[in-house]
Amino acid sequence: MEQAFVILRHREIPDIQQLGTYIKDGGYEAWKRAVKEMTADQVIDVVKASGLRGRGGAGFPAGVKWSFVPKNVFPKYVVVNGDESEPGTFKDREIIEQNPHQLVEGVALCAYAIQAEIAYIYLRGEFKAPARILQAAIDEAYQAGLLGKNIQGSNYSLNIYLHLGAGAYICGEETALLESLEGKLGQPRLRPPFPANVGLYAKPTVINNVETLANVPPIVRKGAEWYRSFGTEKSPGTKIFCLSGMVKRPGNYEVPLGKIKIRDLIFGEEFGQGLLAEGRTVKGVLPAGASAPVLPESALDTLLDYESVAAAGSMLGSASFIIMDNTVDMVWAATKMVHFFKHESCGKCTPCREGTYWMLNLLEKIDHGHGEQRDVIMLGNVAQQMLGGKCFCLLGDFSTSPVISTLKHFRNEYDAKVQLTPDGGVGTHGAHG
């Protein structure tokens, strides 16, 4: 199975970040056709028919999302989620840096589809260099009459603005992103109302991931059928997999969904080319950064599409695969990940604010060899105690994934750590009992 470059076009066409090259490759054809010949609904229909699913993590059909936006409320907004804050995710950065015009065209098509005249691209605060590249592309598009007032002689006008965040994981959550964009503290909003109805500045808003929108120009240009020729029935198209961890060749790989297995991604000649160190085995795979439950070696033959990864007990999410070999201490790894969530918990709701802190305390205690068996049990309890609708947003739920999945698959490692304590892990309970 080979890679297919629907989005990572620069892998085939050098200099595609320049407007001329991009246009030569068919760039902005879809955009020009849309503003001149297509109605907004026609654009939505093509995207709907393509089955394109949101690439930010949730996998919600993009065209369906767009069709939720009310027709008669103005202004409306398109907001592009370029926060790319999930650990191990670096696909949006490559799109922005290497193929920025495809993103700009995708944003424009989305805006046209919902008849928004303003689009904001929200990039994480650290993306200063990518922001310069993207801004240059936007400027070029303006100069070429592809953005701005009365585009291509039509009645349609569109302005695209870039905004840099201040470096908070939670701002990748779409409603927290909106708060941040409005200049407020980045904390998620109550839903309903959903952003499609009450979004940025309380107006109808579509929020899509960078990768999602980069898919749109080729879909509109070449049609839904062409797009559906990649991937599976339920997960059409290609997906960029961010491979990192203990593999020989980490990087972004664009592959049709449902065509290769996790094993192929790690060991395939044109992918990861195997583990970094000889003689080791895969111990755990994080399919979606720190948010998704870790998969054990037994899951390596899972196909890479939304449904298969979910069936294996995890989720595809943003498809950032972090590979851990058999030398990795899974208690240590869980501690690292929970530390991340504790650091990034926004503090809005009680269970996440307190639960992440508590889990980290227990994990550090166990990891440092001061834990007792009852701490391991309590760790599981605390994680479970955060679930079931207790947390305000999914960050809280996600923060339990490293704990629950490592306890499920690697309980022996926890047991080993607490057995190192002087009392053999039984615990006197005297210290604080």
Add this chain to the structure above:
Amino acid sequence: MPKVTIDGQEVNVPAGTVVVEAARQVGNEIPVFCYHPKLAPVGMCRMCLVEVGTPRLNKDRQVELDVDGKPIINWMPKFQTGCTQVVSEGMAIRTQTSQVAAARKDVLEFLLTSHPLDCPVCDKGGECPLQNLTMAYGPGVSRFDYAVKFHFQKPVHLNNLITLDRERCIQCARCTRFSDEIAGDPVLGFENRGRGMEIVTLSDPPFDSKFSGNTTDICPVGALTTRDFRFRARVWELEDVPSICNHCAVGCNTIIGQRVNDIKRIMPRQNESVNEIWLCDKGRFAHHFANSRQSTLGPPVPSGTHRLETPLIRRGGPQGDRLVPASWPEALKLVAEKLSAAGPDGVYGISGDRLPNEDMYLFQKFFRQVLGSNHLARWPVVARGPVTGTLFQEIGLSSGSNFGKMGKDTSILVVGADAEEEAPIHFLRIKQAGDRGAALIVANPYHTKLEKYGRHCFVYRPGSAAAFVWGLVRAIMDAGLEQKEFLGSRATGLAELQTGMEQYTVARAAELAGVKAEDLQAAAQTFAQAANGVLVIGRELLGSDTDPALPEAIRALLTVTGHIGKAQNGLLPLLPHNNTQGALDMGLDAGPEYRTKWLPGYQPVTDKGTSSGIPASSAIYVIGSDLGSESDLARQALEAAPFVIVQDLLLTETALLADVVLPAAAPMEREGTFTSSERRVQRFKPALQPPGHALPDWWILRELAQVMANAQDKTGWRYDTPADIMAEIAHVVPQYATMAYENLPVPDLPSRKLDYDDSLFYRGTSFLNPGGEGQVWPVKAEDSAVVLQVRWVEPAVAGQPAAGQTWLITRPHLYDAGTLLSQTALLQPQMVPHTWLHVSPADAARWGVAEGAAVSVSTGEDMLSFVVHLDADLPAGIVTAAPARLEGAAGQTRWPVNVTVVNAQRLAS
């Protein structure tokens, strides 16, 4: 009205109701921390988790039924927050399952992991929702390792009144939402994230709000406490006494927390018709005059202003005359002798307007019956202008009106009033009505905070309020928007009005007022087309220098729009003091003349003697007023009088001029009634013992009358309690016919339940008001037989400001450095000294003066000295000073007046 089932119990609730509120209707209290019925729900604390299900529908969208004929419920897989989940038809809610109980326990355990659990030293202890809910739902013991509690430096002061303990904070955002949504002061926010998230103030000066104390009431933990109450008492040791705030004329209901004859704190008492559950910071903190010697916070109070404990008599001695302590019989005998000797024409009585109704009634009765004199006046001169007259009792805000119920169908026109400064809780409720959709029209000679919420806003030329209001009347008539049917049966003089106004076009009005004609027309349309209309006027229009055309313009505006005589309609004056209305009702009004015009109940006085100042008298009796500190004229009159009696709480500047000083009890040391500017008569109860030998004013007057009536009939002066006096008022004053104490709501002592209690959970630590909401006496216009006379009176035109001119106008401030307020050291940073002249940056630049510069201005007749205070919100060409300063300082000068700078101290910049 969707029907929902809560734990098997069916209830119909209005669409849009959240589950927590629906559950309350069936007596099911779902525990909450962040939810508050006065604030928008946020779903942050997660305490109110419930199980929610909706009926399963078949293909035809019909509810599927089970074998018992009951709807099959699709239960949602996760808990929902009851504070954010809006009900829908057929929704089922479970709040009593073991899962819900476990969830509540889990959330509480999480909350307590961060909490310092310092209840034994926490001021909230005993009335703390976190404490109470932990007892009710908590896990009992925490499994959290105590050694790793999160620490913050503590405490921090959010402003000079409010202290924040960040370790106790549970991040519920009640305080930030109160400031944003209710007070309109978005000056609090969260900073940082996770467990480090903390409340910070974003304003300079910090937590810049006149309502900051309310955050301590609604804080569900001890994170926010007042500097006043911090470590002063345990709440269960307090005796909670229902009272009425004695500062402004809103009449906020309060609870005085008393212990060992000391006020430990004042909190709001819920009255949804008056103050809801709020109280301004002045009402909350400015009680220290009662115990003015005991103040230990901040700088010491001005010397000589401590509470009077015995009568004082001026006696000669080696060091000259001075006031020395005397006994009550001695003092009363001397006063009786002097008043008798002065005779009916030689006496003069001056009453403040802060006293309870009963005392003011007895004061005027003492003069009229015992002394046989009508030589009476009320001080201050403010609210003695042409507008005050009988206008309030004729077209005042109708009984049954409630700002809390005003919304889309109401327009509120605010003219010449800075509501936030003059009556903060009225400001709050007018703003809230605007938030609910009421059309606010705001017109002032300078910018006010209410403009932020106004649909139409005007800054009119100083002194042109009458021209402005007449302009609205003309615009309404031009547009044919007058209520013709109403006018046909309820008004006369309309034809003459139209003829009279012929030359007074909207354009003319706009020119005089310095506003745009089309704006005037738009505002007139909004006001006329609203189903309900309220006109709010303030201090600027109540002065004795107000244009005599103004009352006619006001009556005409409310009559042609039909905004009178029915609930949610009429005129609301923001009167200067807590019982100005009561003073009017008790026959203590005076016009610009220094003689009373009415007997109690607005019966005209027949001997119409007038004078242009305090008349030369043999004996002057001042009760509850520090006029000597406010007015040079008054001071001169007092100095000239052979005998002066001053009855007051403190040894004021006025008292220092007296020959006899009689120590009076403060409002919180006796019972009585106040009448708010809505004409709501409300009872209050005593919380403290008066200091030393001080006595209630009515008691002193009774004793004095009995001494003087020695040989005469004493039967009229047998009052044992204020209730006896009110019983007499109910006979004498027609408006008070139903106000005898047995008919007024009894301010019952609220029962303080230490366990689970609705009032503690949903209203912070404020208290329910089970006794009712006070009685409002109806105005004449509410009687449909009353016909209103409209009359055209040409507005007097104040001089037109020309380039380079400066107009001096009066402008009230909440923290006005008055005699009572000055006793509260805690509020010193908020004070606006009488010496300040507020100057726009443009004028300051023109004069070449900076902040703090000394400046003297001339009105032509008077020379006034001030200290410059820059105010960026003032329009150029207008400078403002405190009413007390201008009303007293200058002779016959009328405000606004054109002033010139005579001498300005130029500070190095």
